[in-house]
Amino acid sequence: MHPILRITLSIFGTLGSYGLFLLARYLYRETTSPLNKLPGPPNPSWIHGNSKELQDDELDVTQTKWVEEYGPTLVFRWFLRKRLYTQDTKALNHILMSSYNYQKPEALRKWHLRNVVGSGLLVQEEDEHRLQRKVMNPAFGIAQIREMTDIFVDESIHLRDIWASQVGPANSPVRVEIRSWLSRMTLDVIGRAGFNYRCNALDSTEPDELTKAFSIICEMSNRLTFWDILQAVVPVLRLFPSTSNSAKKEAQAAMKRIGRDLLWQTKEYLSATGEKADGRRAKDLLSLLVRSNMSKDIPEQQRMTDEDVIAQVSTFLVAGHETTSTTLTWALFAMTQKKEIQIKLRKELLQGDIACTPFAGIPRVAMKDDFIPLSTAYTDRNGKVHNGIQVRKGDTISVPVLAVNRSKELWGEDARDFKPERWLIPGGIPTAVSTIPGVWGNVLSFLGGAHACIGYRFSLVEMKALLFVLIRTFEFDLAVPAEEVVSKSSILHRPQLKSEPEKGSQLPLWMKLYVPL
Template sequence: MGVFTQLLGSLGGTLAAYGVYRLLKLVFMELTSPLRNLPGPKNPSIIWGNLKEMREEMTIEDALLNRWVEAHGTTFKYHGILGMSRLHTLDPTALNHILMKTDIYQKADATRYILSSIVGAGVLVVEGDKHKQQRKVMNPAFSPSQIRELTQIFVAKSIQLRDVLVADNASQGGISRVEVMSWLSKATLDIIGLAGFNYEFDSLNPSGEENELSAAFASLFASSTKPSIIPMLRAWFPFFRFLRDEKDGEAKQSSQTMARIGNQLLRESKASIHDKSEWKSRDLLSLLVKSNMATDLPENKRMSDQDVLDRESTGTSWALYALSVNKGVQDKLRQELLSVDTENPTMDELNALPYLDMVVREILRLHSPVASTLREAMQDDIIPLSNPWTDSKGVVHDTIRVRKGQAVRIPILGINHSSAFWGTDAQTFRYVSVL
C-alpha cells in the first residue's frame, strides 16, 4: 500500500510539475510574442480574456467589434483563453494572404478538437492530404446533377411545413404566434435525414414522437453548447484532455446512439449498392458510399467506414425576419415567386428567379451562418498589410510577424458588415443592393 501511495504521489508530482512548466512556457511565449506591441483592447480576465465580453456583447450590429476597430484600427490583438493573444484583422491584403496560404494557416487544434467531438473527423475538420482525399471521394455526391435530384426533398418538406403552420393557425382562430425557429429546425432535420442518409426523422409530424436519433442529435448539440471551463481547457491545452466533465456521459451516450444507427444505415447502403438491381437511392450517404467503392479508386485513397459516417435553419429564420421588416423586398419577391406556375419547382426553375437569388445573397451577407473562424499558424510567417499599424512605441509597420502556433481570427460577419467593403449602410438589409 505504501509503495502504491508513493507511486501515486510521484505521478501527481510529475503531472503538477508538467502543468507548471506548460504554464510558465505559456507566460514566456506571451511576453515575447511578436504581437506584444500590437494595439488592442485590455484583458479583463485572466481566465477568459476578452471571450466573455465577446460572447455577451456582440449583437447583430457587432457593436463591440466596431468599437474595437474604431479604437485600434482594422488589425489588432485581443485576448483568448488564459489571456493568450489572438490576431484579429479586417485588412483585405492580410485576409487574402491568410486564406490563400492554406498550408500555413489551418484550423486551430482547439477548433478541430471541438468539431471532431461533435461531428467526427470529417472534411469539416481535417486538413492537408486527408482533406484532399475526402474531397475527392465526396465530389461526385455533390455534383449539380445530384443536388438537382435532391430538390424535390427540399420542396416536399417545405410544403409539409407550410401545411403544418396553416393548420396550426386555423386551429387558433386564424391568428397565432409561431415559434418559427423551432419549426424550421424540425424541417431542416427532416431534410438532412432524407437527403443525407435516407432516414425519416418525421420531426414535422405534430402528433409524432421524437425518435431515438433525433433525440441523440438534440442531446449532443445541447451538451456541446453549454459553457464550461473544462471543455475549454481540453480544447486549448491537450495536457488537460484527461479531465472529465459532467456532460461527458450524456455526450458519449448520444454519440454511441448515432454511431450504432449510422453503422446500420451504412451497412444497408452498402448492401443495396452491391445488389445493383435494388439500388435506387439518391441520398448523399448512398452516393458517397458508391463513390468510395468505385473500382478505379486506389485502396489508399478510399475513406474508412468511420470517415463516411462523419460526413453526414438559422439562416431561414433570419431570412423571414429580414423580409418581415422590408415590405418592399417581400412584395417584390412574392410577385416573382407567384410567377412560377407550380408549387413543386425544380432546381432549374428556382435558379431562373434572379430576384430570389439576390435576396438570398443579401441575407447571407447580413446574417452569415458562421460569424467567424479561427486559423492557427503552422510555422513562423510575415503577413502583409494594406493598412499600416502603429505600435506602442510609435513605429509604423506594413507587415505583422506571427509565430508558429499563433491564433488568427477571421471575422466573417465583421467583413460582411464592414463599411470599408460595403458602404455606410453595410449593417442594414439594403433594398437597393438586391434590385
C-alpha cells in the same frame, strides 16, 4: 519515509515541475510575442481576457467598436491567449488559401468537433482532408443538387401546410415560433437528401433515435463551461470524465450504430443494382458518396474507410441542419423589419440574397512562423507603420465572417441595411468586395479556399425553395418589439428574446395567409 508517501511526493513533485515548466513557457511566449506590437482593446481579465465581452455581444457590436477605435487589424485576448483579429481581405485571402499553414485549433478539432462529428470532413486537415473532399465532391455537384430540389420543395410544402392549418378563423394572425419549426424542417430535409432517412421531425412530438442522439450532442456542445475549455486546452484533464462527456459518448454510440446500418443498407442497394441504380434511393448524399468512394478513379489507398464514411452522417447533420435553419430564421426576421422587401419579393415570386451567416467567426492556428501581408497598413503601439503581420507557430487568428459581411469599409455606409437589391442592380456591389475570399456572392458566409463549405449549393437551393413556398403563402410580422430580439452566440448566432433568456433560442412571428387584393 513510508514508500507510499515517497511515491506521492514524487508524483506531486513531478506534476509541480511540469506545471512550472508550462508556466515559464507560457510567460516567455506571451512576453516575446510579435502580436504585442498590434493595437487592441484593454484586457479586463487575466483569465477570461475579452471572451466575456464577445460572448455577451449582440451580433458584432463589440468587434465593430474595436475596429472603429483600433483599425481593421488588432489583437485581443481569448482567455489566456492572444488572438489576432483582422478584416483585411488581403490577409484573409492569405490565411484561407494557405490551408496547410492555417488550420483549425487542435483543441477545437480533436476535442470539441470530434465529440460531435467523429472523424468527418469538418475535423480533418492536410492530406486527409484533401482526400476526403476529393471523394465527397461528386456528391455536391450542380447536377446532383438539382436532383434533390424536389425534396426541398416537398418539405417546404409540408411545413407550409402545417402552418396554414394553424391560421385562425377569418384568416386572423397566429403567433408561431418559427426557429424551432425551421429547425425541424431542415432536419427532415437533410435526413432524406443526406441518407434516405425519415426523421419525421415535422410530424412527430417525440424525436426518433437519430434525432434524439444528435440533439443531445449538439445541446451539450453548445453549453461550453470553463471546465470544458480547460479540458480542451490541457489534455491531461480529459482523464477526469464528466457527466456530460458520458452522455455524449452514449449519444455518439447511437449515431455510429445508426450510421453503420445506413451504410450497410446503401452498400447492399448499390451492390444489388450496380450501374442501374436509379431513383431517389441512389441519389442521396450518402449513396453518391459511397458510389464515388467505389469509383475506379479513386485509387484503393485513397478511399475512405467505413468509419470515415459513417462519420459523414454526423457531418451532414451538423453542416446541413442548424446552419441553414438559423440563416432562414434571420432572413425572415429581416423581412419583417422591411415589409416593402417582403412585399416586393412576394410579388416577384407570384409572377414567376441576403448576406446572412449563422457564424460570427472561425478560428485558425498558424502551423508555422509566417508573415501575413496586409492591404491596409497598421500603426503599432510604438507608432511604427507595418504592411504585414509577423506570426509565430501556434498563434491563433480570428476570421471574422459576420464582421466582413457587414463591413462599412467594404460595402459602404449602408452595409448594415437589409438591401438584397444590391446583388441585382448594375454597380450595386462595391468593387472592394471582390477581394473577399468567399466562394459565393462576394460574402464570407461559406468561407473560401480548401475548407470552403462543400455543401453551399445544397444550402442555397434549400433556402431558396423554402422562401419561395413560404413568402408566396404567408405574410409575416414580428410578434415582439424589434428591440426584444438579440443574437446570442455559442457555436451559431441564434435569436433570443431579452425578456425570456431562459427559453433559449426563439423568434416568434405573427403569420397569416396572403390574400391577393
